[in-house]
Amino acid sequence: MANYYPVHPVNPQQRSLNQVVTLLRDGGLIAYPTDSGYAFGARLGNREAIDRIRRIRQLNEKHHFTLVLSEFAQVGRYVQMDNWMFRAIKGAVPGRYTFILKATRDVPRVMLHQKKHTVGIRIPDHVTALALMDALGEPIVSSTLILPDEELPMTDGWQVKEALDTELDAVLDSGDCGLDPTTVVDFTSGEPVVTRLGAGDPTPFQ
Structure with a gap:
């Protein structure tokens, strides 16, 4: 059964965050809230957890997993950006966007698009998600x-626990959660292409 950690939406309890971090470091798979609904979360390079996400969501090898970061300064380590891409993304984060870019060698191969060697990146505008990444000290591998x-x-932590109680190791619930998925912007062709219209305003990328 999944451990359930309800936390305060403005000041999430550090003890609960640390317990979730311990599960992540031990190879666990969690669900946590963002500004665009709940997401699966695992530690960077955790092949078993990524396989679990694929199985639960019934995903194929073309699915883009996302690195969720706590600040923009971390982005350049994991993806390749031209100067104009840098400026465009910096102006839109934190927010309800996922950006697809060419990955650097610091991204484990298991989470890359097999043919394109691309990966998603995201910086949410959500207190609990950011606090969790700060406690972990590294990005979280995620999928909506x-x-x-x-x-x-899914947008309700208790419903997530009921639906996936035997599939997850923990559910982190702060009660506040966006209703719509992120807007996905793909930069890999050299121009921004909105491939999924979601909560983020697509206008800057059209």
């Missing part, structure tokens, strides 16, 4: 918690 045959992410 959208179940098969559904179009929108």
